[in-house]
Amino acid sequence: MLTILFDGIAYGMLLFILACGLTVTLGLMNFINLAHGAFAMAGGYVTVVMMNRYGISFYWCLPAAFIVSALIGLVLERTLYQWLYQASHLDQVLFSIGIVFMAIAATDYFMGGQQQLINLPPELSGRMDVFGVGIGRYRLFTIIICAVLAVALQLILSKTRFGSRLRAAVDDRRVAMGLGINVPLVFALTFAFGSGLAGLGGAMGAEILGLDPNFPLKFMIYFLIVVSVGGTSTVSGPFLAALLLGIADVAGKYYVPAIGPFVIYALMIVMLIVRPNGLFSRGGR
Amino acid sequence: MSEIVLETRNLVRRFGAFLATNDVSLKVERGARHALIGPNGAGKTTLINLLTGVLPPSEGQVFLEGEDITSMASFRRVKRGLTRTFQINQLFNEFTPLETVALAIAEREGVGHNLWRSIAGYGKVIDEAAALLARFGLSSVMGERTVILPYGKQRLLEIALAFASKPRVLLLDEPAAGVPEDERHEVLQIVADLPADVTVLLIEHDMDLVFSFANRISVLVAGAVFVEGTVAEISTDPRVKAVYLGENA
Amino acid sequence: MSVLPQETTVSASSSTAAAETRAAKLMKRRSRIRFYEIIVWIAAIAAYFLLPSKMLILTEIAILALFAVSLDLVLGFAGIVSLGHTAFFGLGAYVAGLMALHFIAEPVTGLIVAGITSGVLGLLTSFLILRGSDLTRLMTTLGIGLMMAEVANQMAWLTGGADGLSGFSPGPILGMFEFDLFGKVGYLYCVGVLFIGTMIMRRIAFSPFGLSLKAIKGNPMRSAMVAVPGRKRIVTAYTIAAVFAGMAGALLTQTTAFVSPDVLAFHRSADVLLVLVIGGTGYLYGGIFGAILFTLVKDWLSVITPQYWMFYIGLLLVILVLIGRDRLSRWVEYLPERFSKKEDR
Structure with missing residues (x-):
């Protein structure tokens, strides 16, 4: 039981790291970026290539995945995304689906369509026994990293100058510009950071979530649920939503395998009926 | 009282x-x-x-x-x-003034849910819409898209639209x-x-x-x-x- | 100049009468049959005689067109972006297959049953898209689409799972017209259903109901303020769209005598969005024009690069949005409205 819970938490934490960049793009730029998973996939493949082709240590791959995905994000934001911040949601959806399709086909072309496997360092593989609860070492590693990241994120947003500028830009773009904040720069850096986090999530998730060219499509629904259930105004909202989703999904697939795949949809529908404006949204605007 | x-x-x-x-x-x-x-x-x-x-x-x-x-x-x-006008015009940009008020009149008359008969077939609705637009001096622009109308005309349409609901x-x-x-x-x-x-x-x-x-x-x-x-x-x-x-x- | 003409009673009533006449004319003109509509249907018939070797791709176009026209009712009229419209297409496809396999081989019966079943699913799920923002709607529609795909996958005893559904052959249409090897009857059947479907949706488009849908899309707050019951209208529109999407799915099953799990795949929902966007939203025929272009482009791409055509479809989407899809789809407005040049303003 506790093992399932533990796995669920690890899964949820991973979803949070993957999706929190999307939360920011949505909350900050009001941009529905369905291609967010493509950045995560990029991170995953960076890890696969570095480890399997060049034999570089897993620990070096994680920051590399972050940096590569962030750079891709930065380039795409400057060249393409920034033109669509004012566009309709339909345009944004079409555009980002286009990016997803291109990413899938390109990945398939360069890397092949098969599932990619990575060999974790020995100290991270296997399980250990803590008070009778079987705990996967890698899951524990994931939880620790993600928890640190979540706390860091919360601190960055609430305590640093960049965080306050970001929040100012979210609240009122025009006023923020009037105050001398370089809003496009803030946007670009935030987008890159969010993409980087997704890349990191993709790298760490290659083991738990699997990695193949269809990754961005497969996890699109998870990201959307995390963001719409969690809301875009806080860090804690998506965090709790991701945890809930992760635990429900893992538990559902373990206990009721026949209907396991439906647990997330059931969760989605229940949420829609009970709290149509998001689980953690502030009541009324 | x-x-x-x-x-x-x-x-x-x-x-x-x-x-x-x-x-x-x-x-x-x-x-x-x-x-x-x-x-x-x-x-x-x-x-x-x-x-x-x-x-x-x-x-x-x-x-x-x-x-x-x-x-x-x-x-x-x-x-x-109970109806209202808005301080900042809330109109249907792609509609013509005629379509705009005809919609309101059709809804008031309870025929808005009809999905089979063409709206052109509701003579009374169209006539009333035309008369209302004439009263507000909007006859000459009744067939233009609202979004291209001058502000003053849009303002009049805003008020005419509230009138359409009687x-x-x-x-x-x-x-x-x-x-x-x-x-x-x-x-x-x-x-x-x-x-x-x-x-x-x-x-x-x-x-x-x-x-x-x-x-x-x-x-x-x-x-x-x-x-x-x-x-x-x-x-x-x-x-x-x-x-x-x-x-x- | 005064805004409100201060006229004598006589001239006021005569100007009102003039306004009424003009209003009636304008309203009739709105729903008049356009030049391009006639061209479309003539071309559809002409294709039957001129391109006998291309029946399969033409049939594919007709089915995709019906699917896209049904989405236009949701997207172009009610303004709801759906990422899961294929849930209804796929359900219709499976229902038609199961009907033919277990009950009646007659296609029109299967078509109607498939339409009704999809309509029921549309009605049930429409309540979930009523509330919330564009984002929640994207999630919901995508979720429903994926859920249907998962259902089909899990209920392999009924749906054949990953192998799909086969081993049935549709009987003669209405017991009279047997499907032939070259797909000629199939093509006419699909064009016929497309024609009837488009005509029905065209009537809906020009009804007070259709007008109120566009009002909800244009300005939801104001539409409520002129007594439009937004939710009810959206439920109805979504349900009708689901019926026709289901019928499009049924047509695919009946003309190919096979149901592949691919009918519920996400890319179909994305494809149909792209189709509609290429052709332009909000006037129904966009779905038909878009289906023609899309199918031709996809056919051409899959010859050039059979494995990676998805890349170019994606590229097309990106370019389309960056150029501005309005600019692209506005070409329809430059088509002549009618045969004669006489203006009757």
Whole structure:
């Protein structure tokens, strides 16, 4: 039981790291970026290539995945995304689906369509026994990293100058510009950071979530649920939503395998009926 | 005492810590020409939004002809005879003025759900729409897209659209805003010419217009009703002057 | 000049009468049959005689067109962006397959049953898209699409799972017209259903109901303020769209005598969005024009690069949005409205 819970938490934490960049793009730029998973996939493949082709240590791959995905994000934001911040949601959806399709086909072309496997360092593989609860070492590693990241994120947003500028830009773009904040720069850096986090999530998730060219499509629904259930105004909202989703999904697939795949949809529908404006949204605007 | 058609009881609306509507209890009689005045930010538009269901109140109730409509959807309130205009035009940009008012008339007549008959087949609806547009001087542009109309025409359409629903209670949110000064009185003349049993609640900044139109005035300050009375009472009330002078100073 | 003409009673009433006449004319003109509509249907018939070897791709176009026209009712009229419209297409496809396999081989019966079933699913799920923002709607529609795909996958005893559904052959249409090897009857059947479907949706488009849908899309707050019951209208529109999407799915099953799990795949929902966007939204024929272009482009791409055509579809989407899809789809407005040049304003 506790093992399932533990796995669920690890899964949820991973979803949070993957999706929190999307939360920011949505909350900050009001941009529905369905291609967010493509950045995560990029991170995953960076890890696969570095480890399997060049034999570089897993620990070096994680920051590399972050940096590569962030750079891709930065380039795409400057060249393409920034033109669509004012566009309709339909345009944004079409555009980002286009990016997803291109990413899938390109990945398939360069890397092949098969599932990619990575060999974790020995100290991270296997399980250990803590008070009778079987705990996967890698899951524990994931939880620790993600928890640190979540706390860091919360601190960055609430305590640093960049965080306050970001929040100012979210609240009122025009006023923020009037105050001398370089809003496009803030946007670009935030987008890159969010993409980087997704890349990191993709790298760490290659083991738990699997990695193949269809990754961005497969996890699109998870990201959307995390963001719409969690809301875009806080860090804690998506965090709790991701945890809930992760635990429900893992538990559902373990206990009721026949209907396991439906647990997330059931969760989605229940949420829609009970709290149509998001689980953690502030009541009324 | 005459019948109360629109009433609020202890209406409160908060935006976070900000109190936009503060314990407003308002009674509007049938056939009244009731004006709502107050300095900028006094919560006049918020109050209209609460009355029409655009916003839900934080506390308190709204009654229309004795019925509690506090949690009723906007479109149902319109069906019960309560409608409004908007301070900032809320029109259908891609529609023509003809389509715009025809839609409202069709909905009022209860044929809006018909999905089989062409709207061109409803002669009475079209005729009424044409007559209404003619009354507002919009005949010449009835076939143009609304978005390309000059502002003045859009403003007239905004008011004509509220008329199309044939309201028993009409809330006008600064109807003359943006209309050239010499034409304002004509806009309000159409409103004044409404049948005597139609109740009008008017938000307006132009005091001359208010004093010539209204027979009762409520002054709203900081979300609360500051004072209420007849035109004579309000126009001579030193406190009201102070509020307005204070704002101007 | 005064805004409100101060006229004598006589001239006022005569100007009102003039306005009424003009209004009636304008309203009739709105729903008049356009030049391009006639061209479309003539071309559809002509294709039957001129391109006998291309029946399969033409049939594919007709089915995709019906699917896209049904989405236009949701997207172009009610303004709801759906990422899961294929849930209805796929359900219709499976129902038609199961009907043919277990009950009646007659296609029209299967078509109707498939339409009704999809309509029921549309009605049930429409309540979930009523509330919330564009984002929640994207999630919901995508979720429903994926859920249907998962259902089909899990209920392999009924649907054949990953192998799909086969082993049935549709009987003669209405017991009279046998499907032929060259797909000629199939093509006419699909064009016929497309024609009837488009005509029905065209009537809906020009009804008060259709007008109110566009009002909800244009300005939801104001539409409520003229007494449009937004939710009810959206439920109805979504349900009708689901019926026709289901019928499109049924046509695919009946003309190919096979149901592949691919009918519920996400890319179909994306494809149909792209189709509609290429052709332009909000006037129904966009779905037909878009289906023609899309199918031709996809056919051409899959010859050039059979494995990676998805890349170019994606590229097309990106370019389309960056150029501005309005600019692209506005070409329809430049088509002549009618045969004669006479203006009757």
